[in-house]
Every structure is written in C-alpha cells, then in structure tokens.
Amino acid sequence: MKQSKILNIFLLGLSGAGKGSQALLLKSKFSLELINTGDLLRAIAENKTVFGQKLSAALKKGHLAPNWLTNYLWLNKLLYIPLNKGVILEGSPRSLEQATLLTEVFNWLGRTNYRAIYLKVSEKEVTKRLLARRICTNCGKIVSLELNPTLKKCPYCGGKLKCRADDTPDAIKNRIAFFHKEVKPVISYFQKQKRLIEINGEGTMEEVHYRILASLKSIK
Numbered sequence: 001m002k003q004s005k006i007l008n009i010f011l012l013g014l015s016g017a018g019k020g021s022q023a024l025l026l027k028s029k030f031s032l033e034l035i036n037t038g039d040l041l042r043a044i045a046e047n048k049t050v051f052g053q054k055l056s057a058a059l060k061k062g063h064l065a066p067n068w069l070t071n072y073l074w075l076n077k078l079l080y081i082p083l084n085k086g087v088i089l090e091g092s093p094r095s096l097e098q099a100t101l102l103t104e105v106f107n108w109l110g111r112t113n114y115r116a117i118y119l120k121v122s123e124k125e126v127t128k129r130l131l132a133r134r135i136c137t138n139c140g141k142i143v144s145l146e147l148n149p150t151l152k153k154c155p156y157c158g159g160k161l162k163c164r165a166d167d168t169p170d171a172i173k174n175r176i177a178f179f180h181k182e183v184k185p186v187i188s189y190f191q192k193q194k195r196l197i198e199i200n201g202e203g204t205m206e207e208v209h210y211r212i213l214a215s216l217k218s219i220k
Helices: 019-030 037-045 050-060 067-078 096-108 123-131 169-192 205-216
Strands: 008-013 033-036 087-090 114-120 133-136 142-144 196-200
Touching: 008 019, 008 169, 019 033, 019 087, 019 114, 019 205, 033 037, 033 067, 037 050, 037 067, 037 087, 067 096, 096 169, 114 169, 114 205, 123 133, 123 169, 169 196, 196 205
Parallel strands: 008 087, 008 114, 033 087, 114 196
Antiparallel strands: 133 142
C-alpha cells in the first residue's frame, strides 16, 4: 500500500474522554503503531532524577509537559516506525505549536492520510470518570470503579489498585482549563484543514468505537 493511503490517527479529547481505550481498539483493528506520549511522560516522571521529580511535580498539579519534551518523545518514536505501518498518536498534539510540527513531519514523511479524531465528552462526565479511575500497581491496567466502588484489587491480575497522582479534583480542573485554552485551537486547526472527525464520546466503549469506525469508512 502507498504511504499516502496508510491511515494515521491523532486522538484528541479531554482527559477521561476514553482516548486510551479507543487507541488500543484502533491499534488492533488497523494494525497501527501506538505512540502514547502520556505514558512516555509518566515513565520519565517515575525516575528519581531531578528531571523526573520536576516533571512529576508538574503532572500531579495537572500541568502539562513543555512542548519541546513532548515533541522529542513522539518524534523519537515515530522516526523508527516503518513507513508501511500506520500510526495512532494519543496524547499529542496538545497545542498549536505541536499540531503544526506534527503535520509538517507527517507530510514530509509522506504520511499524508491522517485524521484528528475528537472524542467529545462533557466536563461533568470526564470528571466522574477520572475520579473513579484507578491504576493497577502490578500490571499497569486502568480500572474504573464506576460500577464497583468497593473494588480493591485488579480484576485482571489481582494487584493493588491506586489512584493516579494526576486524578485529584484540583488537577482535573487544571487539565480541563488547559484543554479549553490550548487544545480547542488544535481542534479548530484540523477542522479548517478538513481533517477533523468529531465523535460523541459518551456511552459504552463499544458504542464509541462503532461510531469511530463508521466515520472512518468514508476515508479509508
């Protein structure tokens, strides 16, 4: 398949909109390479270096990493992915600066068949989801307590569940404010390019996935 026909996806949305779940489903469906800048940043933040501690403190407050660091992380991953493999990017772009660099790089590589998928979910819904979100300390899987608030152990491996450091009420408010200030212009940017697909992100994971697949049929 020509590079210009290979599908590439940028997932956009509020924290808690379900980007991670949909990224994994789309990765499997279209055999895409996944670049998750959030996971890459959290891995750095867990290091006991001065750099890691500084980044960790920022993330816990709901602040975002600097553009230069985020750009370095996804670029470093992207440039080692074969051009005959499509890419799904979760966690970037989160600013106009990142979006313009991203499109410049993808166009330069010949990855011109790209779409930004915006999972639209209300602030009330994402806040509820994030406050119920837990991460397994053993296998790293994300688990929701919405249906079972008393759950203490990971249903996948039995490991201990903990609240993510950046899922506090204050941090969530900061991330929502950041989204409106920085990410909304990114959505407008792709909309003007006619590269945006807006999806209702509320409902079950399967319902949202079905909506995405239905929207992608027209461009595949």
